[in-house]
Amino acid sequence: MFDRIRRLFSGKSSPVGTPPPTSPVAPARQPVNRSSESQTKPSPDGSSKPVADKSAAAKPVQEKAEPPSVAELKTRSPESVCGIDPKTMDREQIRKRLAELYRRHNQAASSLNEDLRNEAEFMLDAIVTCRNKYVG
Amino acid sequence: MATARFVGIDLGTSTSALAYVRPDGNPEIVPNSDGERLTPSVVYFDNFEGIKLVGSSARDGGDPDRTVHNIKRYMDDPHYVVEIDGVKWTPTEVSAMILSKLKRDCAKMIGEVHEVVITVPANFNELARKATVTAGKLAGLNVTRIVNEPTAAALYYAHSQDISGRVMVYDLGGGTLDITILEIDGDNIDILLSEGARHLGGANFDESLLEMLAEEYRKKNNAELFLDERQRRRCLALGEDAKKMLSKLQKITETIGNESDGIARIDLTRDMFEAAISRLLTRTVMLVEQALESIALTPPDIDHVVLVGGSTRIPKVRELLEKHFGKPPISCGNVDECVALGAALFAQRARRVSEVCNHSYGTLALFEDARTGEVRLGNSIVIPKNTPIPCAMSQTYMTSEDNEELIEVQITQGEDPDPRYVDIVGKISLEVPPGRPAGCEVTVTYSYDENQRVRAQIYDAASGLRKDVAIEYKGEGVLNEEDILRKSSFLKQLKIA
16 A cells, blocks of 8 residues: 555645644654744654755655554454553553544444454454453 | 425434424424334345335345345445345445335325435445435435434434533434534534444344343253344344343343244343443443543533433443433433434524534645654545534645656545555546656645535646546445436336335
8 A cells, every 4th residue: 555655745734733643553753744834843743953845755754564464463462452561551541542542443443444344343342351451 | 295395314224214394393203104103224125026125024024135134334335235136236225215115105194205304323434425315316315415313313402402502412323323512502503523433333232132142042952042044133133122121121031042942031131231232332431532532521511411322221321421421311302213303303404503524534645754854654634523514624735756747646534644544535636747846736625515525626836737526436335326327217116115
């Protein structure tokens, strides 16, 4: 899919407000818009470096590893699938993490893509297991 | 014959209903020719006389291989078809048969029905909404508006209860859960947000109860409760009855079985049922939390929690909501009929209702990190979910490569920033003059109409070229304009009873 869609545009302005939130499995960095306005401001992650006015194609494109299949996910624990570590995360952190995952996979459960729908149903099941176990 | 005005149809997963606004301004359900106020959304394809049975007669007997249940669940699946006697039927066509039955039966009571409002779950995507409009068209109806089920229910609630304030409608129907938060001020309604969950409703509870019955039967008789679809359907119906009884009683005994392995008397308690559906109920609570968090509200900010849909009769559902909001939820009168009644009111008062778009629409774009210079693909939202509609919004981008001659915009549906979790629902291609450097400005504009239909436009500033498209879906289960014309006349000739 990535090869097919790489020939698109680099984001320039965001009239709709804040950039999308970082998702649990997405790259950790927030996108930086390349508008003239944003060039005069520090980026959201604290960097004061202005955005260079160069083609985005000249930049390294961050490729993401293919996500695990449902078959692979089934071999893991619900905690592992949801990225939850009860030893290092408190109840509220777990709740927020599960809420983020729920938003993503509840939406994906209505996808036009059958594989994604199946994955979403599996994930929703894992999310509910963790929720009942750690949040109540 | 007279023509009925202000007609609304609740095309439900389990049952459907038609209502109209009486001359006194109050809506009323119109019974079907079987004398029922709710028509089961079930179609039976007869193999002797070629008749398509719709309603109770289709649900209660016949060959399960010729019976179609819960077709609404597949309205958003472009590849789903039902094959009977070698003929493939799309969900749109099956839904059209249900609508035809309602139209024909009700015409005998209130006059010809031409223009209608049809309700859909709030989380229906654009494909499913379009399929619903097409189903109406095939049934000979002019669908003037599509309205979300919770919106219709809220309208009826506001009409019948004369209340104002911030309301959360909790609509747990046969197939889906919809959460809608809205402000009611006199006759005016502003929808603030709609969230939904697919395949989370009464049918799922029935399946859970059936699994429990099958397990208990296995323990008692050391055999399987059902071996074929006909037996499974029969047990499912018994399970549904048990569910309804357990909403009123703490304990029942169900006698269930089959011809080969005998019957078993199984004791069921409300606690057992609630345990069987607890995972599904957790999902409903998470959707409520998501809805509130999406618009930065907390439970005390909600003045009324209104229950809609047959599954809200389950005591545990009410209990969970009362615990969450610290006040008891209010039933919307007859929870099975209020959507159709509200749809009829909506046909009369649509202008007083301000709705929001139910999905985010955007495009795939490259995002650059200012600090590291890394570039990643993301879903760049142009119209965010819950924007008041109708609306049109734009976003300007820059081309990323030198010498681009073809600009392609992939239209995404979904709010997730990760492209993997959104649907690509369309594409616009625009040929531009050769020899251009990277960085040319391209503006993408999406418009969203009151029926939740989307159009997209691309504008290239340097050349002044522009192009716009409506989103079209492809798949075996999707009808194109030619199909609609052909099937419309075919459907008129079908014997639907």
